[in-house]
Amino acid sequence: MSMTTADPVPLLKVEDFGLEFRTRSGTVHALEHINLAIHKGETVGLVGESGSGKSVLSYAILGISDRAARITAGSALFGSLNMIGADEKTLADIRGREISMIFQNPRTALNPIRKIGKQIEDVLRRHAAVRSEDLRARAVESLRQVNIPDPERRYHAYPFELSGGMCQRVMIALALACKPALLVADEPTTGLDVTTQAGIMDLIKELASERDMATLFITHDLGLAADYCDRIVVMHAGHIVESAPTRTLFERPRHPYTAQLIAATPARDSVLETLSSIPGNLPDLRRGDLPPCRFVDRCTRATPVCREKPLPPIGLEATASVACWHPLDQAAPALTENESAVAA
């Protein structure tokens, strides 16, 4: 599985990271106290509802945040380079070569009026030391690698001539053309049918193990995350609320939000009557008086302490941890009163 134990130095280390958006209707406290480490060869799933900050976090790591974004705290170390505050030229050299991203919607992420083969050549020309006469062969090779049938012919295709699944494969070919060390995949299979989805996820997984590539896999599909991730990080309203190895998370979810997410995901043996939804919405992140636990208004286990005492954020360790004063399954080590006193 992962190299976590063998390699103590993570490839990417996000520490105490915070980000807000300045908007006309107020400041949106989008991310707070985010700690996240990804090791070589590891696949980490980032799950949560839309609006929980998954994409905002991944954009920030790549330094492609919206202009309204302001980083309030923390760092994102990739190797020895802090991606936060690095100059644009350095970032541009790293993006596409060492860190690549697969975007949510391939139809809007690809250039609609440029042949897909040419788009892959563009990446190679910018980032890899490839002679111009070899470019074409390398581009065709990239297309073949993502199992696009008849790559010589598809080289000349425009995105509109390809199906959604094929476009997604082209996105993956683009992202992997320079053999990145870290792949950020933002909902790479949303909207695709299950057979295509399985094919694309297998492909990412195979390439990851072949090249020891680390993957940050953003999804709202817990079933899919369970199939492909070594470790899962659960986000809610800009906080990481739980982080655990995949099996542990599904067998013994500690945070009430995680448990409710799992219960809301239709599975093989689900019955409609018992399938639950999560009441309430994400809190308005523009509020100035957000409680320390942002799940408190939707939580059945909440007590006054949840609104008062600041929660110690989830650390960088790869073991299971939860940010909750009343976690489920007390058998596992929970925050003790002593720890909480220290945190307070």
Place this chain on the structure above:
Amino acid sequence: MNMSTESVATAPSPGLLNSTTVINPAPGVFPGAAPEPAAPPVLLETVRLNKRFPVGKLRGAKASLLYAVDDVSLRIHAGESVGLVGESGCGKSTLVRLISRLIDPTDGAIVFSDRDIGGLPSAGFARRPERAKIQMVFQDPTDSLNPRYTAFDTIAEPMRLLSPGGADDLAGRVARIAEDVGLPPELLQRFPHQLSGGQKARVGIARALAVEPQLLILDEPTSALDVSVQAIILQLLARLRRERGLAYLFVSHDLNVVRLLCDRVIVMYLGKVVESGPAGQVFKHPRHPYTRALVSAIPKGMDEAQGERIRLSGEVRSPVNPSPTVCRFYGRCPSGIARCAQEMPLLRDLGEGSAAACHLA
């Protein structure tokens, strides 16, 4: 199967039905497949329905034809919930657009309540009384709601145009339907951007129900929703169907959702129906090799009881001018034999309400 003979009498080519297997036998014939013990009448039936699109026409050369929907015969009974699944490009959307009369078929009949509506031009269909009986709930509520209409306007519009009551007591009728779909009355004056995803989904459902349809076509109604509200919308759909006796044609990529909401499942592959049967049966014992691959690709989660995934290799056959004698799945099919390249398998009745189009099923 008496029902079918009756309904086909009004179709333009009644003799055709005998040469094809109808894939939705009357429920009641097979216990367990039916929502009710007495067989409800057939609400909608397609008879050898075809839609072919011309593609790649070059200087006077004869245009090639893309067989989007190829010889599809199916039945939906009153009050029945039918799931339609298959990979993108298999013709699900074309079939749904044919049935909802947004596009015209190349040939074949669409019989709704014993009347062939396949021949009515889609251009004027929006003003016909049948429009009220077949309604759609679209995939993304954000894209399918008019951003300049309030929730009230969105729901009232079809009532004004299509319902017999016209504009009488619109406020009261809109309020009642809003209550029925669980949309708080204070939200009726809001615009789509002021509503959450779940609320927008409710508006889309209320709009479809406003004219009291008998058949609701749901195109991925929950795929744009968060899992946190998905369950509540699915439960709402199940309740509305029960209370109003609606029939559903439910299109979805999420097979776990189809399993929750549907009595029967129809599987399409490259324009053809390859399998149909009671939902439980299709998911537990898929008969067609494509269905087996599809079911095996459902994310397992932590459920280890599920078997190994079947990986499909080989290229998808082209839907342009396909050979009439080669199985569409041949070349990708893990169990293909020589016969599959010489003879197109027809949909065969396999008993217990199931049918599959495979020589080996």
